[in-house]
Amino acid sequence: QLQLVESGGGLVQPGGSLKLSCLASGSTFNYYSIGWFRQAPGKEREGVSCINLRGESTNYIESVDGRVAISRDNAKNTVYLELNSLKPEDTAIYYCAAVRGTPMWCQAYEYDYWGQGTQVTVSS
Numbered sequence: 149q150l151q152l153v154e155s156g157g158g159l160v161q162p163g164g165s166l167k168l169s170c171l172a173s174g175s176t177f178n179y180y181s182i183g184w185f186r187q188a189p190g191k192e193r194e195g196v197s198c199i200n201l202r203g204e205s206t207n208y209i210e211s212v213d214g215r216v217a218i219s220r221d222n223a224k225n226t227v228y229l230e231l232n233s234l235k236p237e238d239t240a241i242y243y244c245a246a247v248r249g250t251p252m253w254c255q256a257y258e259y260d261y262w263g264q265g266t267q268v269t270v271s272s
């Protein structure tokens with residue numbers, strides 16, 4: 149059973165940056181694709197960026213394209229999400245999720261294991 153723990157969220161001013169981490173344990177990390185999703189109050193969970201087990205990445209939401217970077221360090225069982233030029237509309241709980249193999253899309257229904265989330269608040 150794979151467990152995921154997110155960290156790195158917090159309060160940041162508009163235009164600032166954050167680097168989120170997703171630490172995995174309990175299974176062979178290299179077998180899993182990892183996605184970052186977010187959910188704002190009153191909104192559906194949406195895919196932000198995903199990286200498959202080969203290290204190929206996808207930015208799913210157009211609104212974050214060019215402002216996020218996803219990477220994975222298999223030696224550390226960790227996936228990172230760098231958020232840059234943050235906007236108030238980026239405020240949400242950010243979750244990482246995992247699925248064994250390579251999903252077709254970067255959509256929540258494809259992912260089986262979820263972390264508890266980390267809050268990102270963008271405000272002056």
